Amino acid sequence: MNEMEDKPIKVLLVEDNPGDARLIREMLSEARSAQFDLKYADLLSTGLERLAAGEVDVLLLDLLLPDSHGLNTFARAYAQAPEIPIVVLTGIDDDTLAVKAVHEGAQDYLVKEQLDGNLLERSIRYAIERKRAVEQIKASLREKEILLRELHHRVKNNLQIICTLLYLQSGYIKDKEAFEMFRDSQNRIKSMALIHDKLYKFKDLGKIDIAEYIRELATDLFHSYGVKPDGIKLRINVHEVLLGVDTAIPIGLIINELVSNSLKHAFPDGKKGTIRVELLRSVNENSFTLIVGDNGLGFPKDLDFRNTGTLGLQLVITLVEQLKGTIELDRSRGTEFKITFSEVY
Ligand SMILES: Nc1ncnc2c1ncn2[C@@H]1O[C@H](COP(=O)(O)OP(=O)(O)O)[C@@H](O)[C@H]1O
Ligand SMILES: [Mg+2]
Numbered sequence: 001m002n003e004m005e006d007k008p009i010k011v012l013l014v015e016d017n018p019g020d021a022r023l024i025r026e027m028l029s030e031a032r033s034a035q036f037d038l039k040y041a042d043l044l045s046t047g048l049e050r051l052a053a054g055e056v057d058v059l060l061l062d063l064l065l066p067d068s069h070g071l072n073t074f075a076r077a078y079a080q081a082p083e084i085p086i087v088v089l090t091g092i093d094d095d096t097l098a099v100k101a102v103h104e105g106a107q108d109y110l111v112k113e114q115l116d117g118n119l120l121e122r123s124i125r126y127a128i129e130r131k132r133a134v135e136q137i138k139a140s141l142r143e144k145e146i147l148l149r150e151l152h153h154r155v156k157n158n159l160q161i162i163c164t165l166l167y168l169q170s171g172y173i174k175d176k177e178a179f180e181m182f183r184d185s186q187n188r189i190k191s192m193a194l195i196h197d198k199l200y201k202f203k204d205l206g207k208i209d210i211a212e213y214i215r216e217l218a219t220d221l222f223h224s225y226g227v228k229p230d231g232i233k234l235r236i237n238v239h240e241v242l243l244g245v246d247t248a249i250p251i252g253l254i255i256n257e258l259v260s261n262s263l264k265h266a267f268p269d270g271k272k273g274t275i276r277v278e279l280l281r282s283v284n285e286n287s288f289t290l291i292v293g294d295n296g297l298g299f300p301k302d303l304d305f306r307n308t309g310t311l312g313l314q315l316v317i318t319l320v321e322q323l324k325g326t327i328e329l330d331r332s333r334g335t336e337f338k339i340t341f342s343e344v345y
Contacts, residue, residue: 008035009124010057014047014077015040015089016065020112024060024089027117034125044068044076051081058124063090071100078105085131087123089115107131145205152200159193184260184312187224191217191256195248208248211238214277217252218259225263232267238279241288246344250319251290257312258292258337266296266335273334286342293336305329 011028015021021040028036039056041047044065050056059081063073077086087108088101098109107127110120163186170182194217198208218234243251255277262275278291299305305313316337320327325341 008037009128010055011036011038011060011124012047012050012056012058013038013040013060013089014042014044014065015060015062016042017062018042020062023115024120027115027120030117031121033121036124042066044073048077048080051077051084056081056084058128059084059086060089060124061086063088063092071097071104074101074104074106083131083135085127087127148205149200152196156193156196156200159189159196163189163193180264183224187221187256187260188253190220191252192249194220195245195252198248199245204242206244207242208245210241210243210248210251210279213248213252214238214255214279217255218275218277221256221259221263225260227263231270231272232263233272233274235274235276236278238277239281241279241281243343247323247341250323251341254290254316254319254339255292257316261312262292262294262296262335266294266298268297271296276336288341288343290339290341291336292339293330293334295334297334299329299331299335301331 013021013024015024021042025038025040028038039050041050042065044067047059047061051059059077061074061077063070065073068076074086074088082105085107086105087110088098088106089110089112091112093111093113101109107130108123110123166182166186166189170179170186173179173182194213195208198213199206202209215236215238218236222232222234259275259277266275267273273295275294276291278289280289280291281287282289306317308314317327320339320341323341323344325339328338330336330338
């Protein structure tokens, strides 16, 4: 029933001691559970050549060879053929070394003095099966990663389509206030689309390089509000931070609202100034401070920012709560919002 039972298992033995090699050949020729087709190399270099040529199901590897010693021998063989199961076969009875070898990817570690035919046979067959299972899991993981990237790509495309539809529709609006509402909605959706854009492009799946995201988001917003090059300046100071999607989406939306507000309200009548976005990681790695501020005309004195009755800041307050974070407003120099939060899981 098992294909191994009909087809001989191709074993490559790399061993410089002819006595040990003969012993192993005898053990394998007497094996009952499978047929073994043994090839032999007495140097690591010839062993590597045979590995490169293919046609090997399993590698039996001595660590002490004329041209290589210790775990380095294993590392070189593994690098040559990471998909081939390797059973280390050595005279060195050393537990620490054995654990290290297995940790680095060896399937087994056998000590020559304790070797017998049954043990060798079983070790080889298990090594092949285990390696096969691991390769299958790896392949299925790669497949899921590809699917997930594809999914983020599609979500991004769909959000972009919604954005375009809103944009086209807004072309028919005569009322300035309604037009601005449409623009706000477009920017909110764009800030989410950008998250999915970053998600499928980033090497570390599921994470977002938030520094890059903030730069792009803020630049997009300046564009959207038609800021002139000599008008409002943008200063960004962001630590290299990777955030998961559940944190990045609310943070993206918060930044979108606050930067939009600075662009919309802080510098009326073409006044000049600076908008600042900072994201700093605290010493305890897991907590962050986000600052969005401007040196414009200042937040209205009679307005409670937690209770404006307008959608933008209401959204910000709700998102900060969702992140279990805190928000403060400093009105001493223009308008500065300071938000602290931790990564949510
Ligand atoms: N950076 C800022 N500078 C001055 N005023 C601001 C600033 N941010 C917000 N405001 C004031 O807070 C109000 C509420 O903001 P928001 O809830 O985002 O609604 P909207 O932006 O649609 O007016 C704004 O209308 C504006 O008067
Ligand atoms: Mg607003």
